[in-house]
Amino acid sequence: MNPTTTHRRIAVVVAAAAVVSAGTVGAARALSGDDDSHEQPIPASELEQAERAALEETGGGTVTGTEVDDEESRYEVEVTLEDGHQVDVQLDEAFRVVGTEGDDSGADD
Template sequence: MERRTKVIGTVVVGVALAAGGIGVAAASGGGDAAEVPDVAITGPDLERASGAALAHTGGGEVTGTEVGDEESRYEVEVTLPDGRQVDVQLDEEFRVVGDETDDETEDGTDDGDDGGGG
């Protein structure tokens, strides 16, 4: 009987903590994912994500990163030598799960690419 009481007490505490966390998240962000600030990738994860993204694009320069992007675990923005930008989506294991190429170069001109991902 004593073991059952301990288990029930632990479950109650866990539920209370989870509910408190939801309340804090709702109060601080209004529950809207669009209001959550971007968090840059750091440390060893930055090195792994950058390496995977650059290998996928065949080169370029990493010009931005984000953890917890709405489309994947990691997003790495790569600027290619011709000025186009590719957003490379990576999963938790740093595997490429998608990409999106911008249609304009850095100087604002259309490069003629159909944006099919590269």
């Protein structure tokens, strides 16, 4: 076997291993559904307006999380109600409510 052929085979095996490795890591992240690495909280300069709008929409509760530029809106504010239910309030750039979504389960369930 000549050295050129051996080097080519080694290069092909290394490249194939890299592709398989990258694919495995990507698949594992996708399946975990836990990719919060890109979530950014609402900046302090906008937080008060977002919280006020969300709490007005839910009629009270406690803000337990925020996010900018989630998949559904400019701002998302997570509110935990007194009964333990959680509601995600979606807000546009002007802090207007564009949607809400509840968790359908509370602390008493």
